[in-house]
Amino acid sequence: MKKVFISGISGQDGAYLSKLLLEKGYEVHGGVRRISHPETVRLEHLGVLDDVHLHDFDLAEMAAICRLLREGQYDEFYNLAAQSFVGSSWEQPLYAADVNGLGVARILDAIRTFSPQTRFYQASTSEMFGLVQAVPQTETTPFHPRSPYGVAKVYGHYITVNYRESFGLHASSGILFNHESPLRGTEFVTRKITRGLAKLARGGNAPLMLGNMEARRDWGFAGDYVEGMWRMLQQGEACDYVLATGVTTKIRDFVDYAAQALGLDLTWDGEGVDETATDRRTGKRIVEISEKFFRPAEVDLLIGDAAKAREKLGWQPKVDVRALAEMMAKSDYDALG
Ligand code: NDP
Ligand code: GDR
Numbered sequence: 001m002k003k004v005f006i007s008g009i010s011g012q013d014g015a016y017l018s019k020l021l022l023e024k025g026y027e028v029h030g031g032v033r034r035i036s037h038p039e040t041v042r043l044e045h046l047g048v049l050d051d052v053h054l055h056d057f058d059l060a061e062m063a064a065i066c067r068l069l070r071e072g073q074y075d076e077f078y079n080l081a082a083q084s085f086v087g088s089s090w091e092q093p094l095y096a097a098d099v100n101g102l103g104v105a106r107i108l109d110a111i112r113t114f115s116p117q118t119r120f121y122q123a124s125t126s127e128m129f130g131l132v133q134a135v136p137q138t139e140t141t142p143f144h145p146r147s148p149y150g151v152a153k154v155y156g157h158y159i160t161v162n163y164r165e166s167f168g169l170h171a172s173s174g175i176l177f178n179h180e181s182p183l184r185g186t187e188f189v190t191r192k193i194t195r196g197l198a199k200l201a202r203g204g205n206a207p208l209m210l211g212n213m214e215a216r217r218d219w220g221f222a223g224d225y226v227e228g229m230w231r232m233l234q235q236g237e238a239c240d241y242v243l244a245t246g247v248t249t250k251i252r253d254f255v256d257y258a259a260q261a262l263g264l265d266l267t268w269d270g271e272g273v274d275e276t277a278t279d280r281r282t283g284k285r286i287v288e289i290s291e292k293f294f295r296p297a298e299v300d301l302l303i304g305d306a307a308k309a310r311e312k313l314g315w316q317p318k319v320d321v322r323a324l325a326e327m328m329a330k331s332d333y334d335a336l337g
Contacts, residue, residue, distance in 0.1 A: 005072055006030040007057055007107070008080030012183045013123070015042035017078060017226040018052050024230070029072065031057020031081060042183045057081070059103030062110075069107075070114040076233050078121040079107055082153075085187055086127060089149035090296055100152035101159075108163040108171065119233045120171040122160040125153050126218070126244070126302045128175065136305035139175065139240050146297040157240075164238050172232040177244035177304040180324060181222040182331035189251060190219065190328060194258050198332035200279075200286055201262040207285045210255075211293025213275060216248040216301045221319035221327075231313040244304020245317045255287060257325035262333060 004021055008014045009030025021028050028048075032038060034056050043049040055068060059081050069077075082100045083089060089096040104122055111118050129137045130146035145151045157173050164171040184191040189210070196208035220243070228243040252268065255277065259266045265280040266287075277287035309315040319327070 001025060001027050002075040003027045003072070004029065004076045004078065005068070005074045006078045006080060007059065008082065008123075009052065009054070010039045010042065011080060011084065012042065012181060012185065012222050013080050013179075013226055013229075015046050015048070015183055016181065016222050017080070017229060018043060018048050019046045020226050020230060022048055022051050027053070029053040029055060029074070031055055031068075033058055045183060059099045059106065062106050065106050066110045066114060069110040069118070073115055074118050076119045076121070077107065077111065078123075078229060079104060080123045082123060083149065085185070086147045086149045087187070087295060089147050089152070093148035096148045096152045097155070100149060101155035104156035105159045108159060108169065111169060112163060112167050116167070116169065119238070120160070120169060121229050121233055122156055122171065122173040124157040124160070124173040124175045124240070125150070126175060126177040126304060127299060128154050128157060129302065130299050132301045135301060136244075136246060136303045137242065138305045139242055139308055146299050147295070150299075161240065170233070170238045172235075172238040173240040174229055174232055175240060175242045175304075176225055176228075177218040177220065177242070177302055179220045179222045179225040179243075180328065182328050183222070184328070190254060190325070191332075193251075193255050194325065194328040194332045197255070197258050197262055197264060197286070198329060198336055200284065201264060201333060202336050205284065207288045209288055209290045209293065210251065211290065212295070212298055213252045213289065214250065214300070215298060216250050216303070218244045218246070218248050218303045219254070219321050219324060220245045220317045221324050224317040224319060228309055228313060228315040231309075231315055235312070239312070241309045241313065242304045242306050243309055243315065243317075244306045245320065246303065246305060247321060248301065248303035249321050254321065254325055257322050258329040259286070261326040261329040
């Protein structure tokens with residue numbers, strides 16, 4: 001039986017990856033932060049909480065990471081832990097650098113020293129591309145990150161490449177475009193939209209407050225993306241891969257898809273901060289814009305080309321953006337019933 005460690009096991013991807021690896025017969029271990037109220041609701045939601053082994057884990061704590069690797073001798077290590085909300089990274093840039101950047105070096109160095117046979121996956125991101133230079137973005141598109149989050153992730157990416165090249169570690173970096181699910185954190189725009197619209201569809205009156213409606217994202221389903229992570233670590237040679245759907249969608253269109261799934265019929269009016277959406281049938285105000293949700297620097301357009309993953313890993317996404325919006329909207333609607 002293969003033994004795996006997942007950092008960030010309590011997060012969206014950690015929950016889906018745990019389920020996948022348990023189904024594949026792995027012994028699954030994972031790291032959770034020592035906080036007053038453990039956040040294991042996603043693992044519980046997928047029915048896997050009792051089947052995984054949880055360990056205290058923080059990316060800031062080098063000695064504990066060394067002990068974990070020395071004692072665990074894992075076959076595979078997926079580093080999914082991060083300060084993952086881009087918006088917060090301007091408020092906590094040093095924390096983002098420490099956890100999302102140096103944290104990766106801590107794990108890699110512990111693997112190199114205590115468990116060099118462990119295969120390593122780094123959760124890199126399309127946020128590393130940042131300022132649009134070429135589309136669609138591939139493994140060779142230059143990086144120009146636009147947030148402290150993205151800057152730290154570029155370090156995490158290159159230190160992974162460097163430890164592979166320097167010490168021969170089986171270390172792969174997955175450059176994943178946005179992927180969502182009903183288990184997505186509620187501060188991210190897709191889940192904020194589906195939860196907000198579900199409340200309005202259930203009779204609520206508070207309009208959904210959003211920021212930049214012009215940004216475009218390449219959105220896939222998290223369940224599909226964790227399969228790609230696993231496939232990367234099954235290859236004879238470690239490498240870097242983009243995972244994406246190849247379709248990009250404006251925030252406004254995602255709102256429309258989710259609204260349609262909930263029987264809301266939106267009409268849009270105004271521009272920029274004056275833009276609004278109203279339900280044609282009831283006249284109820286559904287969306288308003290607030291400057292509060294705009295970012296100091298924006299990533300305007302993400303669209304990925306996953307040809308390499310398709311060819312070498314046989315990976316492809318199964319859920320398109322409309323089906324994703326519908327899945328999330330219905331889940332939020334049902335949860336309010
Ligand atoms: P989540 O925010 O759902 O999960 C992040 C996880 O990291 C949580 O388990 C969190 O623990 C943990 N964590 C945060 N800080 C620390 C720390 N200092 N030490 C240890 N653990 C910590 O993110 P996702 O599941 O969506 O994303 C997984 C990874 O993939 C992240 O690294 C993210 O940056 C990256 N990524 C995500 C994409 C996406 O679209 N979802 C796209 C590309 C990359 P806690 O529960 O205690 O907060
Ligand atoms: P992102 O996701 O920054 O792409 O990072 P998020 O859903 O936060 O933002 C996507 C886009 O929507 C715009 N936006 C809003 N965003 C939020 N959160 N709230 C709003 O009200 C709002 N209105 C408009 C944003 O400006 C942005 O353009 C996610 C995370 O999972 C990262 O960890 C991961 O690396 C990347 O995806 C790929």
